[in-house]
């Protein structure tokens with residue numbers, strides 16, 4: 439086992455950190471979080487030039503053909519740069535994790551129309567699974583598609599979708615799951631199909647973006663589909679197999695969320711250390727007091743453990759795609775462990791750091807409260823809440839007879 443990064447990985451990591459230090463310093467992150475969406479497009483365009491959006495897309499499809507481990511290092515740097523996680527959510531979890539999966543299953547027509555421009559940061563591609571009836575129970579969705587000749591006619595509603603406003607402004611579209619037939623009673627995940635739906639499709643009506651607690655530079659919204667007609671060439675993968683394709687997309691997105699959350703924790707601890715070394719109470723720096731120093735040390739230990747778990751998971755993910763030596767279900771357990779652990783740790787680190795700063799930690803003078811608001815989105819729901827990750831881990835440990843949803 440070799441824990442060294444290759445020269446190429448070191449170079450990519452350094453160039454991403456350097457690019458963000460110049461283009462997205464914390465002051466700009468604060469400005470963007472205060473002003474709100476839509477996301478400024480110079481950032482995805484710059485990332486597109488660096489070749490790090492959808493870096494894992496094969497070279498023959500216009501990507502960089504990076505391995506998942508390297509993409510994980512990039513996601514970590516993006517979390518470090520923007521601890522509100524707006525940038526990582528938009529361009530790693532959504533555009534890259536889901537974008538890679540979209541590219542894998544889409545037709546050449548969709549690739550030319552959406553993937554290639556999204557690789558350059560010119561368009562936005564995202565994922566729309568969640569419905570008003572709920573997001574965790576992916577098999578319970580109500581939206582439908584009916585075949586009409588060479589076309590499909592989609593009806594239904596999607597909510598809490600990242601990037602709807604950006605997609606409207608820049609162009610692009612969504613991976614959308616719908617029912618293409620009644621599922622058998624004992625297998626509600628069957629007869630679901632995934633499609634690429636352009637945001638400007640006739641009959642697609644976006645809602646006003648929601649007012650979220652955090653990661654405010656990126657919009658969250660919803661849309662209704664009323665008789666939206668799309669050609670069969672927009673179908674993603676086989677008819678009726680959408681559930682499995684969607685689980686693969688979740689795996690790819692969740693891995694990058696784990697990595698970016700490790701980057702957020704790193705930034706919180708670095709900024710927190712600066713503060714507690716300088717701030718004095720009772721004549722001594724805060725960093726000297728065990729009540730504070732030991733909290734820092736405990737968080738640091740947890741961060742390094744989580745980073746190692748994340749790197750191992752990325753390595754397994756590479757094996758899954760490169761030689762099949764890990765099966766999707768082997769990797770899914772690890773992915774769920776880091777999707778649960780890494781954002782939770784970042785939230786805890788932000789919470790502790792806010793306490794170290796006292797009143798200053800509660801104000802917008804420092805980055806901690808915006809990091810706290812941002813990573814909370816990954817704990818409560820985005821790409822699956824914490825309990826859903828526990829259900830995946832429990833299923834792999836105890837076997838499918840013990841899942842709560844059967």
Ligand SMILES: Cc1cc2nc3c(=O)[nH]c(=O)nc-3n(C[C@H](O)[C@H](O)[C@H](O)COP(=O)(O)OP(=O)(O)OC[C@H]3O[C@@H](n4cnc5c(N)ncnc54)[C@H](O)[C@@H]3O)c2cc1C
Nearest residue numbers: 565566567568572573574598599600815819820821823825
């Ligand atoms: C900022 C943000 C961005 C998002 N972006 C997108 C996006 O781009 N695309 C998209 O499709 N969705 C998106 N979502 C929605 C997200 O996928 C859902 O929030 C998530 O799937 C949970 O669904 P829900 O919110 O409807 O909660 P519910 O499914 O109603 O669940 C509510 C709570 O109960 C827990 N729970 C559910 N079932 C069980 C169980 N069996 N046992 C124990 N606990 C359980 C859940 O973990 C959750 O905490 C986003 C959410 C957020 C917050």
